[in-house]
Amino acid sequence: MVSVTIENIILRTPDSRFYDIHDVHRYFVANVHCEQVLFTYQYPYVKMPTALGNYLWRDSISLKKSSLLHERDVYSALEITLKKMLVAQSQMDRMIIPDRVFKLDRLDYFRRKSFFSLVYKIISFQDRLQLVSFENLRCKRLEGVGLIQRLACFNAETLKYLFLWRFVLPNENPILVNYSYITGSGQYIPRPDSRYAFLRSLAELRNLRLLALEYAHIADGTGAALLSLQHIMKRAHFRLQLMCRENQIPGRADPALGVGGYDIPDTAWRRVTTTCPDLYLLLAFFRTRNYDDVRRFLTPSMPLREVHLQLGIDLLMEQRQDSDLSCFIRYVAYRYMDTLVTFSIHQWRFVTFPLRRILELMPRLVRLYYVGRVKDAADLRSLFSMIACGVCERLKQVKIQIQDEEDTREYWRKAVETLTEEFTDIMELYNIKFSLTVYKH
Numbered sequence: 001m002v003s004v005t006i007e008n009i010i011l012r013t014p015d016s017r018f019y020d021i022h023d024v025h026r027y028f029v030a031n032v033h034c035e036q037v038l039f040t041y042q043y044p045y046v047k048m049p050t051a052l053g054n055y056l057w058r059d060s061i062s063l064k065k066s067s068l069l070h071e072r073d074v075y076s077a078l079e080i081t082l083k084k085m086l087v088a089q090s091q092m093d094r095m096i097i098p099d100r101v102f103k104l105d106r107l108d109y110f111r112r113k114s115f116f117s118l119v120y121k122i123i124s125f126q127d128r129l130q131l132v133s134f135e136n137l138r139c140k141r142l143e144g145v146g147l148i149q150r151l152a153c154f155n156a157e158t159l160k161y162l163f164l165w166r167f168v169l170p171n172e173n174p175i176l177v178n179y180s181y182i183t184g185s186g187q188y189i190p191r192p193d194s195r196y197a198f199l200r201s202l203a204e205l206r207n208l209r210l211l212a213l214e215y216a217h218i219a220d221g222t223g224a225a226l227l228s229l230q231h232i233m234k235r236a237h238f239r240l241q242l243m244c245r246e247n248q249i250p251g252r253a254d255p256a257l258g259v260g261g262y263d264i265p266d267t268a269w270r271r272v273t274t275t276c277p278d279l280y281l282l283l284a285f286f287r288t289r290n291y292d293d294v295r296r297f298l299t300p301s302m303p304l305r306e307v308h309l310q311l312g313i314d315l316l317m318e319q320r321q322d323s324d325l326s327c328f329i330r331y332v333a334y335r336y337m338d339t340l341v342t343f344s345i346h347q348w349r350f351v352t353f354p355l356r357r358i359l360e361l362m363p364r365l366v367r368l369y370y371v372g373r374v375k376d377a378a379d380l381r382s383l384f385s386m387i388a389c390g391v392c393e394r395l396k397q398v399k400i401q402i403q404d405e406e407d408t409r410e411y412w413r414k415a416v417e418t419l420t421e422e423f424t425d426i427m428e429l430y431n432i433k434f435s436l437t438v439y440k441h
Contacts, residue, residue: 099136216260223268333361
């Protein structure tokens with residue numbers, strides 16, 4: 001594949017003093033199958049005749065968007081790379097399609113068909129493929145099912161890690177949508193059921209150890225999709241990662257659109273907990289802010305081990321958002337206090353919540369991650385003092401990143417330095433990885 005790295009520090013800096021450089025200093029270096037290719041960036045600052053033109057030019061440059069010429073060169077290099085790999089029968093341990101470089105939706109019909117044909121052929125001769133990531137590929141339903149079928153056919157004995165977060169379009173869920181037999185002419189064309197092919201292909205991966213899926217991909221309202229994966233989840237220390245998005249809320253989303261709307265019954269999770277005692281379940285909530293919506297994804301019998309709550313950027317501060325976060329933490333502590341290992345919150349200038357309460361409600365946590373606003377330094381001191389007392393005996397890692405404002409930047413800089421110096425020794429004594437920083441500073 002094509003891996004892109006940035007070699008020039010000018011490309012990474014947002015400083016406006018580099019806007020007046022007249023030479024081409026921004027570029028990408030891509031490794032095209034053991035060869036390095038320089039893709040120039042359309043950067044040199046052109047003097048515009050008006051002030052508005054200068055502003056628009058600088059604004060487009062500051063966004064660091066690649067030009068159409070650059071994208072065409074990348075796609076051509078990618079196709080050449082795939083053809084070289086096909087001819088040379090190249091073997092690999094990992095196959096990761098970089099979604100930041102490769103945009104599938106910008107390809108025409110023939111380039112898209114050629115890309116999947118080459119990927120299918122490359123997968124077919126792999127002998128030691130262990131990790132595959134199709135995250136954010138955003139392909140169509142039949143294309144995604146075809147990729148999983150190839151992996152199940154040729155790499156069922158070697159594949160261990162499979163990441164499928166958003167690998168199909170939101171309205172192309174292979175379980176909820178099946179319109180392959182419909183044509184515009186009214187002619188019936190028999191094709192395999194995508195639901196059966198998708199689940200059967202996943203079940204054929206006999207050595208799989210980690211599976212990352214969208215919640216809607218195995219939520220069918222009956223639990224049959226989850227139960228069909230039981231025999232691969234019976235393995236020791238198997239990790240199942242489910243992404244719960246805002247447009248997949250059970251009971252809120254329209255199932256006819258294929259984006260979600262169904263849930264996984266608690267009886268199915270109860271059976272999975274019995275048959276798969278070592279299952280490591282991770283739930284990531286992406287921009288699901290309301291407490292009532294979050295609870296629709298949860299059931300009491302879930303073998304939940306990790307919870308990641310990313311609230312996104314909230315432009316309008318609504319009422320009771322603080323109580324929503326408080327209720328979510330209390331509910332998770334009440335239901336999953338004995339099984340929960342990792343708790344993570346990532347919020348963007350959201351309401352503040354006393355961090356000490358997290359460890360008071362869940363003293364058996366092993367890892368605590370928090371990114372967001374903090375009320376004051378006294379809240380952090382209270383949290384670290386509780387850890388220093390030895391109450392959380394299983395705690396091994398604490399990572400807190402504070403989001404500050406322009407007027408409180410100096411205050412938090414001094415507070416972070418003081419608290420780090422004060423509690424570093426006691427954290428090392430308890431063998432706890434301790435990190436306290438200001439976010440993006």
